[in-house]
Amino acid sequence: MSSAVLFVVGSGVQLDSARRVVTHLVRPAQALNIWDGSVGPLAEVKLPGHMAPVTVDRLSSVSKATAAWAKANPGGVLVTPQDVGLVYRRAIAAARRKRIKIAFLPDGAVSGGKVTGRSMLGGLVPVADAMLRGVGFVAGRHGEMGACRPELALSWGPAWSPVFADRGAELIIESGNPRSDDLANIEPPHAGRILLCSQPMDHAAIGGPVAATKWYEFVERIALSAPEGDFAVRLHPAEADAFDALPIGAATKKHITAGTELSEDIAWSGALVSWASTTMMEAAGAGRAVVSLAVNDAAAEMARGYFFQRDPRVVSALTDAVPDFAALSALVVAARASQEGLADDYLVNIGSAAKTAAAALDEL
Structure with missing residues (x-):
């Protein structure tokens, strides 16, 4: 045996x-x-x-x-x-x-x-x-x-x-x-649609609660400026567990996905943005453009601890430089033009x- x-x-x-x-x-x-x-x-x-x-x-x-x-x-x-x-x-x-x-x-x-x-x-x-x-x-x-x-x-x-x-x-x-097997035969990217995969931001090394508040304020202004049907927010499991205690804005709450698998949210999207999430690699594997966003320089440096974040094909920006959905969409366009071959390297x-x-x- x-x-x-x-x-x-x-x-x-x-x-x-x-x-x-x-x-x-x-x-x-x-x-x-x-x-x-x-x-x-x-x-x-x-x-x-x-x-x-x-x-x-x-x-x-x-x-x-x-x-x-x-x-x-x-x-x-x-x-x-x-x-x-x-x-x-x-x-x-x-x-x-x-x-x-x-x-x-x-x-x-x-x-x-x-x-x-x-x-x-x-x-x-x-x-x-x-x-x-x-x-x-x-x-x-x-x-x-x-x-x-x-x-x-x-x-x-x-x-x-x-x-x-x-x-x-x-x-x-x-x-x-193994989790990415659900991405096989996924439908092509939907142009214009952006999925934001949120993450906990209360890390002391990047500013603690101040950083968390700044992150959710950023997500809120994207939610407020996004065209109807073009923006969705997927919470990290740790955020979902602490949902009632988080400073999540009213507009953001209207865009949060519920009861869906990650593969379903990626299938809906044309691009995925996050801070330093594994979901970025899975989205790249599904042919979606990915963008890394950090609330400050310390958060950007922490994200670069991941090898994926150091790849020059990954487009990164600070949230202060992204005032609205249109600016975020411009980053997505730049990412889409530079990310050929990411899946071959990071998700086989x-x-x-x-x-x-x-x-x-x-x-x-």
């Missing part, structure tokens, strides 16, 4: 990708729910929120669950969406101790470091992180995607692969993003990514 696979999941995106891959997987598979440390069928997993906070109890339960599963499944594979978050690093360390192989199934854009609102590169944190690594409490290295040297990295495309190679991945398969195998990832896991 083939050795088993354990998917580590803590968000809806991670669970969705895992479920897509499992439909093509020969090996038996289960999920480790990092919210409660339970192991069970992927079909039965329920997640109470977008991101599980790091707690001592959560670190302990995930470690114990991983170790117990590894003991019962020698020769198995732990599939994790990243090795930057502390809970994921704890699970990887527990699996490593039991000689379980590690595979990456990325849940988002790969960055050169940890792109976060919490600054953890100064003070005692690097020292504490080194101590935790030294005693085997966590795997990898803070802020370095792929530093645990996975046996398999399932890259979304050739532009993402160098970071895995540089950090010692034994095998890199350019499988694509649209329509067969889940199948390709499953085949790689079965062969590991």
Whole structure:
């Protein structure tokens, strides 16, 4: 019998990708729910929120669950969406101790470091992180995607692969993003229509609540100046969870999509604008122009932590330079003229990514 696979999941995106891959997987598979440390069928997993906070109890339960599963499944594979978050690093360390192989199934854009609102590169944190690594409490290295040297990295495309190679991945398969399989055979872009994928902006490093207020003010003025039927706003899951507490304007609220999948919103659009969202790559894969918008220079610099944002084909601007929908449309026109080949570099195998990832896991 083939050795088993354990998917580590803590968000809806991670669970969705895992479920897509499992439909093509020969090996038996289960999920480790990092919210409660339970192991069970992927079909039965329920997640109470977008991101599980790091707690001592959560670190302990995930470690114990991983170790117990590894003991019962020698020769198995732990599939994790990243090795930057502390809970994921704890699970990887527990699996490593039991000689379980590690595979990456990325849940988002790969960055050169940890792109976060919490600054953890100064003070005692690097020292504490080194101590935790030294005693085997966590795997990898803070802020370095792929530093645990996975046996398999399932890259979304050739532009993402160098970071895995540089950090010692034994095998890199350019499988694509399973979630993007829904974009296969999508209808052509609708000229004039712009989808704005919003993101939380309360990062201390870019201004905290001040930056968040500035972002929603920008979205509001775009909503107020957009022609009827040409503008839509898709909220990030974390924004949806905190909707009532956010300073979202009345006009913006009228343009928020509800009950739709990302692929449906992209299909409606002709272009996608955001700050530093994975959705930009998925839109590019569907032939849509993409534009990166930042509320200030600090936010623009943080966005450039992602390799995709550094690509000269990606058009970027500060929100202060975009007074209305017409100005945003002009940026879209410029982006459309410069972005040939983005999908080939950043998002391969649209329509067969889940199948390709499953085949790689079965062969590991």
